[in-house]
Amino acid sequence: QVQLQESGPGLVRPSQTLSLTCTVSGGSISSGGYFWSWIRQHPGKGLEWIGYIYYNESPYYNPSLKSRVTISIDTSKNQFSLKLRSVTAADTAVYYCARDSTYWGQGTLVTVSS
Amino acid sequence: DVVMTQSPLSLPVTLGQPASISCRSSQRLVNSDGNTYLNWFQQRPGQSPRRLIYKVSNRDSGVPDRFSGSGSGTDFTLRISRVEAEDVGVYYCMQGTHWPITFGQGTRLEIK
Numbered sequence: 263q264v265q266l267q268e269s270g271p272g273l274v275r276p277s278q279t280l281s282l283t284c285t286v287s288g289g290s291i292s293s294g295g296y297f298w299s300w301i302r303q304h305p306g307k308g309l310e311w312i313g314y315i316y317y318n319e320s321p322y323y324n325p326s327l328k329s330r331v332t333i334s335i336d337t338s339k340n341q342f343s344l345k346l347r348s349v350t351a352a353d354t355a356v357y358y359c360a361r362d363s364t365y366w367g368q369g370t371l372v373t374v375s376s
Numbered sequence: 377d378v379v380m381t382q383s384p385l386s387l388p389v390t391l392g393q394p395a396s397i398s399c400r401s402s403q404r405l406v407n408s409d410g411n412t413y414l415n416w417f418q419q420r421p422g423q424s425p426r427r428l429i430y431k432v433s434n435r436d437s438g439v440p441d442r443f444s445g446s447g448s449g450t451d452f453t454l455r456i457s458r459v460e461a462e463d464v465g466v467y468y469c470m471q472g473t474h475w476p477i478t479f480g481q482g483t484r485l486e487i488k
Contacts, residue, residue, distance in 0.1 A: 311477040
């Protein structure tokens with residue numbers, strides 16, 4: 263059974279970079295055919311797909327965030343990561359990592375505040 | 377972006393009764409590969425979303441058969457044949473045919 267776990271700071275200062283890591287267990291991130299995603303949910307709101315990446319391919323970013331987002335894979339650690347630059351309070355959300363839309367992490371709340 | 381519109385947004389249901397949620401997309405969701413990438417998710421309070429249905433009508437492993445999905449083109453429906461207490465939560469449709477992937481705004485199911 264594939265499991266995913268997000269990790270990273272729960273508090274980020276405005277204008278700084280939000281950095282999260284998703285650790286994958288129960289399967290190899292370098293096995294083909296799956297895409298690895300970041301999705302967020304603003305407090306009490308709906309879901310927003312941030313972007314995804316296939317192993318050995320370029321990532322896809324939501325145009326609404328494209329100028330600030332980087333998603334990358336580290337096969338040696340079986341992890342993938344999210345970096346969101348120049349954050350504001352509007353980036354406060356629960357951030358989920360997922361494999362395809364099938365397996366999701368438990369989510370991690372990131373608050374942007376000074 | 378493809379806009380996904382769900383109705384109703386709030387759905388009070390008596391235990392044992394059926395429930396139905398509609399999802400309409402602003403563009404047709406048939407992909408060039410012939411598949412329609414329309415999924416349904418359940419999010420129980422305090423939990424991550426859980427996929428129930430993929431490609432319109434395919435139930436995920438472990439999903440009770442009281443859940444079913446149907447539809448085509450731009451109109452899709454999630455049905456629960458007999459609502460149980462554990463079905464309380466928010467239900468989302470999601471389209472994966474067009475980038476960016478987009479979700480409906482969610483339908484909150486509660487027990488009447």
